[in-house]
Amino acid sequence: MAEVKDLFEENETDDTMKDQYLTFTIDEEEYGIKIAYVKEIINMCAITKVPEMPNYVEGIINLRGELIGVLDVRKRFGKPFKEHDTDTCIIVVVYNEYILGFVVDAVQETTIIPEAQIAPPPSAKLNFSNQFIRNIGKVGDDVTLLLDIEKFLLQE
Numbered sequence: 172m173a174e175v176k177d178l179f180e181e182n183e184t185d186d187t188m189k190d191q192y193l194t195f196t197i198d199e200e201e202y203g204i205k206i207a208y209v210k211e212i213i214n215m216c217a218i219t220k221v222p223e224m225p226n227y228v229e230g231i232i233n234l235r236g237e238l239i240g241v242l243d244v245r246k247r248f249g250k251p252f253k254e255h256d257t258d259t260c261i262i263v264v265v266y267n268e269y270i271l272g273f274v275v276d277a278v279q280e281t282t283i284i285p286e287a288q289i290a291p292p293p294s295a296k297l298n299f300s301n302q303f304i305r306n307i308g309k310v311g312d313d314v315t316l317l318l319d320i321e322k323f324l325l326q327e
Contacts, residue, residue: 195276208265260278289308
């Protein structure tokens with residue numbers, strides 16, 4: 172069974188999570204997802220393959236009796252293959268009626284990015300690998316690419 176890390180207590184409100192993001196890496200690039208979408212983080216576990224799915228759909232896992240589809244963020248972004256290691260984990264995300272797992276290279280931290288430090292992506296023509304980026308968060312000298320979860324899940 173996968174080891175689980177809960178990210179927030181039941182008594183927290185959407186207001187307290189407004190500017191909070193869970194950051195993770197893919198190919199040494201830092202990405203962020205709104206903490207409100209994150210249910211938990213689990214270690215890599217056995218994934219059952221499902222035939223005839225897009226290449227970025229890894230399959231399904233049984234998480235405490237609930238079947239959850241698992242997507243590989245690296246593959247979804249068109250990044251080169253990398254073996255899973257001890258840092259590789261699954262972020263369990265809840266979005267509308269979807270509960271899915273996102274395989275990422277590593278989870279970094281939960282960070283606050285105030286709205287004033289968030290900018291839209293450059294207006295230059297975007298390539299395929301960054302079509303899933305909603306905004307860019309600026310924290311000090313660092314840049315965090317903020318995931319557009321709706322496009323990530325629903326766009327072909």
